[in-house]
Amino acid sequence: MSCDLEYSVVHSYFDAELSVIRAAEFRHHLAHCSDCKYEFAALSSLRGSLKYARLYETAPASLRLKIRRDLQSVAPTPSWSLPVSWCGLAAAVGVCLVVLILWRVIPGVRKEEDYQAEFAAEIVDAHLRSLLPGQITNVNSTDPETVRAWFASQVKFVFPVRDFATNGFALQGGRVDIVQGRTVAALVYRNREQVFNVFIWRTRGSDGSAHAGTRQGYQWIDWRTDSLEFCTVSEAAPSDLERLHRLLPTQP
Amino acid sequence: MLNAEDRARFEQLVLPHLDAAFNLAVWILSSRTDAEDVTQDVMLRAFRFFEGFHGGDARAWLLQIVRNTCYTWLEKNRRMKMTEQFDEEVHMQSSATPESIAIAGDEHERLTQALQTIPLRFREVIVLRELEGCSYKEIAAIASIPLGTVMSSLSRARRQLHSALAKSAEGADTHEL
Numbered sequence: 001m002s003c004d005l006e007y008s009v010v011h012s013y014f015d016a017e018l019s020v021i022r023a024a025e026f027r028h029h030l031a032h033c034s035d036c037k038y039e040f041a042a043l044s045s046l047r048g049s050l051k052y053a054r055l056y057e058t059a060p061a062s063l064r065l066k067i068r069r070d071l072q073s074v075a076p077t078p079s080w081s082l083p084v085s086w087c088g089l090a091a092a093v094g095v096c097l098v099v100l101i102l103w104r105v106i107p108g109v110r111k112e113e114d115y116q117a118e119f120a121a122e123i124v125d126a127h128l129r130s131l132l133p134g135q136i137t138n139v140n141s142t143d144p145e146t147v148r149a150w151f152a153s154q155v156k157f158v159f160p161v162r163d164f165a166t167n168g169f170a171l172q173g174g175r176v177d178i179v180q181g182r183t184v185a186a187l188v189y190r191n192r193e194q195v196f197n198v199f200i201w202r203t204r205g206s207d208g209s210a211h212a213g214t215r216q217g218y219q220w221i222d223w224r225t226d227s228l229e230f231c232t233v234s235e236a237a238p239s240d241l242e243r244l245h246r247l248l249p250t251q252p
Numbered sequence: 253m254l255n256a257e258d259r260a261r262f263e264q265l266v267l268p269h270l271d272a273a274f275n276l277a278v279w280i281l282s283s284r285t286d287a288e289d290v291t292q293d294v295m296l297r298a299f300r301f302f303e304g305f306h307g308g309d310a311r312a313w314l315l316q317i318v319r320n321t322c323y324t325w326l327e328k329n330r331r332m333k334m335t336e337q338f339d340e341e342v343h344m345q346s347s348a349t350p351e352s353i354a355i356a357g358d359e360h361e362r363l364t365q366a367l368q369t370i371p372l373r374f375r376e377v378i379v380l381r382e383l384e385g386c387s388y389k390e391i392a393a394i395a396s397i398p399l400g401t402v403m404s405s406l407s408r409a410r411r412q413l414h415s416a417l418a419k420s421a422e423g424a425d426t427h428e429l
Contacts, residue, residue: 008403053363059274216263
């Protein structure tokens, strides 16, 4: 182009990478320079085409699942990479002993923490499994009656099935899954592009207030009411999950 | 040694950028299948190296690992060709919904082809800037190049993409005649 400015200045301006002062200078220049005007229009059109063509490649659910499993099974590399000396080995044995003693002394604490971690892992795993092609529903219906009738023949406990389409959470259907060795019912809702699983199973525990957690970018809220435990999981924002939680039965 | 706290931090800071990692890998490797393998490897690596991450931009940190792993993979598995034939069949099994393919299908194919014809070092700056929305500073960190090089690469990349698109439009016209 015949304009004496560097070609990349238009790009920097277009990408909002110029300082405030230089941007103001360039804006002034742009008003009078047909070359830069033309270039700026070409950049806008290119960006528009790239956006319109939807070139962004998102990771498949199967890959997420694989990575999650990897992370669970991997023992992180220790920070010392030197060969283990006898001294280090002795220290390691010492640490093991201390850990073992603590393990025996405070089993209650360990168990609760373990349970929480294991629960979160399994529930997110079940959610991810459901996202694999063809896995999401056994009964595919937006009619609560149909879904309720199907569950009646599948599980030995009864729970309310409702559609919240008017509140933005459309019932998609349900399926039966296994979480921590238990048979659980799973209701599936959709809000915009996001899938929400609501896992429900019978519990002997007393009613409890909700507690929430995050694992690998997935959120869950878990609560107990009327001898049933509910856990809803999604990749959606915590506020969306909270909205669904409030629609579901929380009082006995 | 990474403990439970580090693991939770990793899940919170790094894992949300899985799509960004996968997207960059697909565009560098020109294949979704290969990108899946490499991304899986990248996440494990990132987890192992997580101690070396001292705060800051987790996405840029992860994408730097993606880029390095992809280049190593390319060197090992293929002769490094700057204009690789695109694995279109594999690529077209994309995550886009049937509706979006129907709407933007032709454009998707046309732009994919055009982007694949430009050299890898230009393609990656386009992907980082236009698809991933990275700032120049982030691109400089990810690609380990000076800021000035980011600017010049990006303007050259866009010019090349522009002419590749013009050429494909010309080709389409000739075809119709």
